[in-house]
Amino acid sequence: MTIPAGAAGARPAGARPADATAARGYRRAPEGTHPPLRFAAYRATGLRAPSLAPVVLRQRLTEITGPLLTGDIGPSDHDLTTQHAGEAIGQRIVVFGRVLDSDGRPVPETLVEVWQANSAGRYAHVRDSWPAPLDPNFTGGGRVVTDPAGHYSFTTIKPGAYPWGNHHNAWRPAHIHFSLFGRSFTQRLVTQMYFPDDPLFSQDPIYNSVPDANARGRMVATFDLDATCPERALAFRFDIVLRGRERTPFEEPHA
Amino acid sequence: MRETPAQTVGPYLAVGLTWPAGFLVVPLGTPGAVRISGVLRDGAGEPVPDGMIETWQADADGRFDHPDDPRGPSGSGFAGFGRCPTDADGRYEIVTVKPGRIGDGQAPHLDVSVFARGLLDRVVTRLYFPDEGANAVDPLLSALPPDRAATLVAEPAGEGELRFDIRLQGAGETVFLRL
Numbered sequence: 001m002t003i004p005a006g007a008a009g010a011r012p013a014g015a016r017p018a019d020a021t022a023a024r025g026y027r028r029a030p031e032g033t034h035p036p037l038r039f040a041a042y043r044a045t046g047l048r049a050p051s052l053a054p055v056v057l058r059q060r061l062t063e064i065t066g067p068l069l070t071g072d073i074g075p076s077d078h079d080l081t082t083q084h085a086g087e088a089i090g091q092r093i094v095v096f097g098r099v100l101d102s103d104g105r106p107v108p109e110t111l112v113e114v115w116q117a118n119s120a121g122r123y124a125h126v127r128d129s130w131p132a133p134l135d136p137n138f139t140g141g142g143r144v145v146t147d148p149a150g151h152y153s154f155t156t157i158k159p160g161a162y163p164w165g166n167h168h169n170a171w172r173p174a175h176i177h178f179s180l181f182g183r184s185f186t187q188r189l190v191t192q193m194y195f196p197d198d199p200l201f202s203q204d205p206i207y208n209s210v211p212d213a214n215a216r217g218r219m220v221a222t223f224d225l226d227a228t229c230p231e232r233a234l235a236f237r238f239d240i241v242l243r244g245r246e247r248t249p250f251e252e253p254h255a
Numbered sequence: 256m257r258e259t260p261a262q263t264v265g266p267y268l269a270v271g272l273t274w275p276a277g278f279l280v281v282p283l284g285t286p287g288a289v290r291i292s293g294v295l296r297d298g299a300g301e302p303v304p305d306g307m308i309e310t311w312q313a314d315a316d317g318r319f320d321h322p323d324d325p326r327g328p329s330g331s332g333f334a335g336f337g338r339c340p341t342d343a344d345g346r347y348e349i350v351t352v353k354p355g356r357i358g359d360g361q362a363p364h365l366d367v368s369v370f371a372r373g374l375l376d377r378v379v380t381r382l383y384f385p386d387e388g389a390n391a392v393d394p395l396l397s398a399l400p401p402d403r404a405a406t407l408v409a410e411p412a413g414e415g416e417l418r419f420d421i422r423l424q425g426a427g428e429t430v431f432l433r434l
Contacts, residue, residue: 051428054378054431057434061325062361127267
């Protein structure tokens with residue numbers, strides 16, 4: 001992913017001076033879309049959420065540009081069931097969808113990274129020690145790049161739910177972590193994809209940290225019978241929507 | 256369309272987000288390279304051992320190899336992106352070059368994202384460089400009280416080395432930014 005510096009090309013003829021005011025920033029989501037940083041029901045926020053209000057930063061060039069990463073995708077990075085000598089154990093699924101911005105524009109050629117627990121609900125991670133079996137044929141990490149229309153797809157197994165120490169008898173609903181870049185630093189998003197009708201939603205503070213019920217619903221994939229691979233894999237559709245552009249340049253009174 | 260909400264990276268981000276050379280924005284040995292290191296701490300002052308730092312910046316000429324740079328993409332191939340998980344002591348490091356001035360009145364800076372278990376969304380901050388005259392007129396730094404602005408300026412730590420600790424909460428809390 002790293003590309004050497006120091007090879008700066010000549011500036012194109014007629015290049016204009018930097019004028020960030022000529023470019024549009026990215027608008028914020030309505031209140032209730034994203035979780036607050038401080039959320040008492042999720043105990044780990046207690047010592048980690050900043051206590052001071054964030055300072056509003058007017059978006060300038062560093063914020064409206066961002067890393068455009070497409071390199072180093074391995075041959076099995078899109079299929080988490082075939083990264084080892086044997087096949088991963090569990091219910092094989094295809095997870096697919098589009099990466100869009102909030103104006104409905106596809107986000108092409110952008111890196112999508114995923115990670116998840118195995119079918120028994122255990123992560124292949126040294127700090128995950130709850131007594132569920134590890135699967136030697138499943139690591140749980142993958143990455144793909146969207147196509148020109150923003151489509152992505154990967155194959156995996158359905159992750160299991162798992163207990164954690166947040167509160168008495170706490171269980172995380174089955175989920176897959178997603179990391180997205182979009183086209184700008186401002187669009188960066190890390191989220192989790194959930195599965196439809198999970199009975200564990202009601203007691204999960206991470207899912208419920210999102211204030212708006214409709215917004216919570218946008219983290220839940222849709223089962224798609226038409227997209228299943230017959231005699232092979234079930235399919236879940238998960239479209240991901242990143243921030244869209246502001247309507248006019250810097251319409252808000254930023255500091 | 257409505258945005259997809261953010262969620263925490265959780266404690267096991269290393270399963271999906273580990274890049275062995277992610278901390279190298281430029282290769283080791285690059286002339287003028289600077290190694291930025293620091294510790295991510297929580298509100299009790301304890302190191303955060305399961306976080307991740309990402310950086311984004313202009314190249315040494317103050318340009319971005321990105322189509323939305325109004326001067327046109329630099330064409331340099333400079334990726335400008337660094338990523339480093341924190342270790343058991345909460346420490347991270349990024350090897351990069353100091354960005355040039357963009358030319359819009361801002362001092363040279365890196366945009367920084369912090370991810371961790373317990374952070375329901377990333378938090379964003381900036382790193383500025385010490386002994387940089389342009390800091391005095393930077394729109395962000397100059398709008399902050401001096402003690403708050405100081406949390407955004409890295410400290411010299413020897414030849415080619417800078418120290419930039421990030422305090423999520425409490426005494427000396429880093430200034431975090433809302434985009």
